[in-house]
Amino acid sequence: SQQGEEDPQALSIQEGENATMNCSYKTSINNLQWYRQNSGRGLVHLILIRSNEREKHSGRLRVTLDTSKKSSSLLITASRAADTASYFCATDEGETSGSRLTFGEGTQLTVNP
Amino acid sequence: ETGVTQTPRHLVMGMTNKKSLKCEQHLGHNAMYWYKQSAKKPLELMFVYNFKEQTENNSVPSRFSPECPNSSHLFLHLHTLQPEDSALYLCASSQLLRGRGTEAFFGQGTRLTVV
Numbered sequence: 001s002q003q004g005e006e007d008p009q010a011l012s013i014q015e016g017e018n019a020t021m022n023c024s025y026k027t028s029i030n031n032l033q034w035y036r037q038n039s040g041r042g043l044v045h046l047i048l049i050r051s052n053e054r055e056k057h058s059g060r061l062r063v064t065l066d067t068s069k070k071s072s073s074l075l076i077t078a079s080r081a082a083d084t085a086s087y088f089c090a091t092d093e094g095e096t097s098g099s100r101l102t103f104g105e106g107t108q109l110t111v112n113p
Numbered sequence: 114e115t116g117v118t119q120t121p122r123h124l125v126m127g128m129t130n131k132k133s134l135k136c137e138q139h140l141g142h143n144a145m146y147w148y149k150q151s152a153k154k155p156l157e158l159m160f161v162y163n164f165k166e167q168t169e170n171n172s173v174p175s176r177f178s179p180e181c182p183n184s185s186h187l188f189l190h191l192h193t194l195q196p197e198d199s200a201l202y203l204c205a206s207s208q209l210l211r212g213r214g215t216e217a218f219f220g221q222g223t224r225l226t227v228v
Contacts, residue, residue, distance in 0.1 A: 030213070030214045031214045033214075033216055033217075040222070040224065041221050041222065042117075042203060042219040042221040042222050043156075043203065043205075043217075043219040044115065044219070045216040045217065045218065045219075048214070048215070048216050050214075088155075088156070090156075092214035093214075100158055100169065101156075101158065101217060102155075102158070103156040105153075105154070105155050106155075
């Protein structure tokens with residue numbers, strides 16, 4: 001399976017509910033990043049969590065990282081219809097020659113009004 | 114706007130054509146990347162440039178030829194493509210910090226269709 005594998009592949013919820021997406025990976029990492037992509041457009045960076053961090057918050061977003069289980073989760077609280085998008089996790093081994101991100105296949109989130 | 118601009122946004126080309134994709138970043142970053150996003154597949158890293166030097170070619174066929182004339186501009190030259198090369202091509206940039214990864218800023222992508 002791919003480095004940075006998201007679960008579930010698709011998630012449909014009602015506005016106001018929380019959405020949780022999970023990501024698993026295989027190798028050692030320097031950091032893990034979450035991105036959002038609206039249909040057919042570029043990716044937008046949401047949060048970066050480093051390997052020595054366990055939890056990070058940004059507005060309605062909460063990311064956790066468990067390096068012993070090689071897994072991460074993204075929680076979006078009080079979801080809105082505008083949160084509808086694909087969400088990707090990406091692992092970065094952080095080599096000095098460049099941040100080479102390895103992406104998963106993503107979770108398609110649909111928030112129904 | 115992320116500070117990374119890609120042109121054109123859409124491109125249709127025949128298999129015998131030669132075209133180029135352009136990417137420009139206004140963020141002062143020192144690394145630029147080309148990614149390919151095909152339907153139902155994860156984003157694939159194609160090329161990495163650090164300080165204008167190519168540091169990675171991820172087993173990309175030679176019909177894709179990157180060029181980085183300076184740290185702000187990145188091109189992807191295309192020739193004799195195949196229909197399976199149809200995809201969204203994304204450019205990204207980041208600031209290299211020794212031993213410490215940073216986030217990437219992506220352009221809006223070029224939707225390429227090869228007919």
